[in-house]
Amino acid sequence: MFAKAPRPGEAKTRLCPPVAPTDAAALAAGFLLDTVEASARVPGVSVHLLFSPPDAAAELRQLLDPRPVLLEPQAAGDLGTRLLHAFRHHCAPGASVVAIGSDTPDLPTSRIEQAFHELEADRGDVVLGPAPDGGYYLIGARVAHPSLFEGIPWSSGDVLSLTLARAREHGLRCRLLEAWEDVDTAAELVRLQRRLGGAPGCAPYTRLALSRLRLLAPGDGLEAPSL
Numbered sequence: 001m002f003a004k005a006p007r008p009g010e011a012k013t014r015l016c017p018p019v020a021p022t023d024a025a026a027l028a029a030g031f032l033l034d035t036v037e038a039s040a041r042v043p044g045v046s047v048h049l050l051f052s053p054p055d056a057a058a059e060l061r062q063l064l065d066p067r068p069v070l071l072e073p074q075a076a077g078d079l080g081t082r083l084l085h086a087f088r089h090h091c092a093p094g095a096s097v098v099a100i101g102s103d104t105p106d107l108p109t110s111r112i113e114q115a116f117h118e119l120e121a122d123r124g125d126v127v128l129g130p131a132p133d134g135g136y137y138l139i140g141a142r143v144a145h146p147s148l149f150e151g152i153p154w155s156s157g158d159v160l161s162l163t164l165a166r167a168r169e170h171g172l173r174c175r176l177l178e179a180w181e182d183v184d185t186a187a188e189l190v191r192l193q194r195r196l197g198g199a200p201g202c203a204p205y206t207r208l209a210l211s212r213l214r215l216l217a218p219g220d221g222l223e224a225p226s227l
Helices: 021-040 057-064 079-090 109-120 159-169 186-197 204-211
Strands: 002-004 047-052 069-073 097-100 126-130 136-141 174-176
Touching (some): 021 047, 021 204, 109 136, 136 159, 159 174, 186 204
Parallel strands (some): 002 047
Antiparallel strands (some): 126 136
16 A cells, blocks of 8 residues: 555645645545555455655554554655555565555455456456546556556556556556546545445545534535535
């Protein structure tokens, strides 16, 4: 998992405004806890949290305790450099590695488990979970492939298409999972809230953070939580 420490003014800043920085940080903490717990439910998986900034280890350990999560600071550089470093470090012989962010708190555990199954069954060299914004919420592989991470225009709508093109150029077999939306904007937060309204018991920490969200004036782009 890749995540920022849930600090006001540093986490989920694209939600601010309309969400206040302290509330955005509370949401980020909820997202992180729910994503960690969803990942930890996959049988046989070791969960590593690659975090930033590098001085956040103590606060993250306190937030995640007693969950069995291994904490590692992210490498320096852009997202591609950090992802490539993670795959190079963790792709030991025979190991499958799946990388996700903490922006999909309602992502089903079955989706993560499916990614591992695709790799373990050798049905693909790379597994990708498409996001509606043109990126991906998940990438998995058994070998580090630099071409998938170098020179990609991160935070653009071309990330997924360029990653697939790079894979084809290098003869890599790709498996695509079903799409899922990550949550970066107020509109995406509203849609998350609606999904949770129809899925009792899903993402309890995010649900709690939403229920405590200080409401804004009408027209600010965020609906009142109904959870």
